[in-house]
Amino acid sequence: MLDLTLITTFFLVFMRMVSFTFACPLYAIPGIPPLVKAGLSFILAVLITPMVKPVSADLPGGLWGFGLVVFSEVGVGLVLGLVCTFVFNVIRMAGQLLDFQIGFAMASVMDPLSGSVNTLVSRFLYFLTLVLFLNVDGHHVLIRALAKSYELVPLNAAGINGEVTLLIIRIFADTFALAVQICAPVVAVLVITDLAMGLVGKTAPQMNIFQLGFPLKIAVGVASLAILLPALTSVFKILFDTLEKDLYLLMKGLA
Template identity: 80%
Template sequence: MLNLDLITTFFLVFVRMVSFIFACPLYAIPGVPPLVKAGLGFVLAILVTPLVEPAATSFPGGLWGFGLAVVSEVGVGLALGLVCTFFFNVIRIAGQLLDFQIGFAMSAVMDPLSGSMNTLISRFLFFMTLLLYLNVDGHHTLIRALAKSYELVPLTAAGINGEITLLIIRIFTDTFALAVQICAPVVAVLVITDLSMGLIGKTAPQLNIFQLGFPLKIVVGVSTLAMLLPALTSVFKYLFDTLHRDLLLLLKGLA
């Protein structure tokens, strides 16, 4: 005989899992078929369901109540994926600011992974961040956090309040602040380079500063970024720790 409580619990767990997988940049890669992502969510739901407190088969309002419960689980998964998206976009924003200052912005091409126009350094930093995150088992950390979410936010128990709204706004604004901090050293060097080229142009008008400026800024910008790459590992570690902390704060706020 079918256990309706177990089937209902599994379905709600599966909905939250799949929503997170389709929203998190680490798993939501457009090149991966949707069936593979759904299959990953299905396998994770099978593993996690025995650890989750069973959901009741009777919902207030009948079918409408069950529909609201599904929407609630979708919202929790999407909220967790949205926070992950914010932090991975920090690197994209920092790279685009660098490309704009260096002069690579005109080389922007359509990136099928993000579905938007991305520049050279932006894509390079983003892929490097993904590799570092995989190297420190960040994908396992996200799966553990998702499994932990069923303890902090039981099925059908999620709620939205003013604190959650303020938290998401704070995370959104922090992404821009972190992006500016990451690219600030290189941008400062490029600004000094621009000022130096302007002074040279005033003292030696016969030089074509506009023509010399493009290759010089590329050399200076790329060289400065190469020298700063070892130091960026500590920045990435701070970024990952902040991501995990904010995921925990979000789950506590949704409870």
């Protein structure tokens, strides 16, 4: 005989899992077939369901009540995935600011991963972040955090309040601040380069500053980025720690 309580619990666990998988930038790569994402969510749900507090099949409100609970679990997964997207977009935004200063903004290309137009340095830093994230087993951290979410935010117990809204707004605002801080050293070097070219233009008006400036800024920007690239690994580690902390703060707020 079918255990309706177990089936209901598994279905709610699966809905939160699959919504997170489709929203998180690490697992939401368009190159991964949707069937693979759904299969991964199904396997994780099978492993996590025995550790989750069961939910009664007799939910208040009948079918409408069950639909609201499903909608709530999907919302929890999407919100957790949205926070991961904010943190990963820090690197993409920093790269776009660098491209604008270097001059690569004119060489924008269509990024099939995000479905938007991105620039060269932005794509490079984003892929580098994904590689480092996988190298430090960040995907395992996300899976553990998602499994922990069923303890911090039990099934049919999630709620949105002012604290959660302010936390999401704070995380969204921090993405801009962190992006500016990451690209600030290279931007400072490029600003100094612009000032130097301006002085050269004043002292030697016969020189074509615009023709000289484009290759010079590209060379200076790429060289500065190459010099600072080893130091960015520590920045990435800070971002990954921030992601884990924000996820736990958000789950506590949702509870």
